[in-house]
Amino acid sequence: MTPATDSPPPAPTRLIATDLDGTLLRDDKTVSERTIAALAAAEEAGIEVFFVTGRPARWMDVVSDHVHSHGLAICANGAAVADLRADGKLLTVHALEREAALHTIHTLRERAPGTSFAIELTTGINYEPAYPPFHLDPAAAVAVAEKLLHEDAPGTGAPVLKVLAHHTELAPDEFLSLARAAAGDRASFTRSSPSALLEVSGLGVSKASTLAECCARRGISPSEVVAFGDMPNDVEMLSWAGASYAMGNAHPAALAAASGRTLTNNEDGVAVVIERIIAAR
Structure with a gap:
């Protein structure tokens, strides 16, 4: 062929x-x-x-x-x-600005209840308790997203590469359309997984x-x-x-x-x- x-x-x-x-x-x-x-x-x-x-x-x-x-x-x-x-x-x-990351997380919590999040930093991945575990990253921290994104002072935290948003019930393309409509003016949304797993990057990235x-x-x-x-x-x-x-x-x-x-x-x-x-x- x-x-x-x-x-x-x-x-x-x-x-x-x-x-x-x-x-x-x-x-x-x-x-x-x-x-x-x-x-x-x-x-x-x-x-x-x-x-x-x-x-x-x-x-x-x-x-x-x-x-x-x-x-x-x-x-x-x-x-x-x-x-x-x-x-x-x-x-x-x-980087994805932390303010935009938090806005996205809060928006998806409201628009798609049941969404769980992971935060990919330049130093590695961390995720929420409800998020599917990363077996390739056993040293990851597990906490709510807001805590994972917390900085003691602005600019002191490791840069955020992307936020991952996972939903157990929504269809993947439906979840993507919902997220883009709800917060597409603050970040870039895409997907590469067969499941309802969104990848959130800085706007225009x-x-x-x-x-x-x-x-x-x-x-x-x-x-x-x-x-x-x-x-x-x-x-x-x-x-x-x-x-x-x-x-x-x-x-x-x-x-x-x-x-x-x-x-x-x-x-x-x-x-x-x-x-x-x-x-x-």
Whole structure:
């Protein structure tokens, strides 16, 4: 099978931006040998590869062995740029202001009773007692969100990368629409989980906004970027890039935003397109 597109991306491709979960990674969270080879071939051809994900930097071990010349990753849906060659050191942070975070939390408590919250800081994740526990983060603090966001003095707390909001009964897209209508003027809302789990970033912060900054510093235009994604948190990036591919397993919003479509993550859809890009060169 080949991607459902009529022609390869416009040349020259200078940067490939790919989501991880549901996109580059297979469902078992591995990177296939074919995909590993395609990433290496892209780098050898002089094409930079950026991992662009909702994951925090500390969860990037799934791809850290496949970093080549640059080693940079955009994490937390654009809230941070990390250097994977330096143990995930954060180079850039676009924080969610605590006042906006508290406003969002109070608004969702009122509009969607039963919502529980987690707070992703530059120092790690903390969450409320009702929030599903993070087994990968056993040292997380557990307390109500307001306490987790408390600062002894303004500006003394670690920057907030994002707030996670979880609901046990609402449909995922319904929850997202509700949140955007209720507090979309104070923060950016998206989702990447199959459950009703929202990811709240600073207003205007997205994978696309930070990717655009990284590309501008390199003199790379949107037309020279090929992007891959599968969920609502990829929509802005898929719309921004000159050529973009939604995975065969993608959410309808990602399919609508992308200029093309490739195979599923389990069928190495990213590798298929990269191989075509290399062949076209």
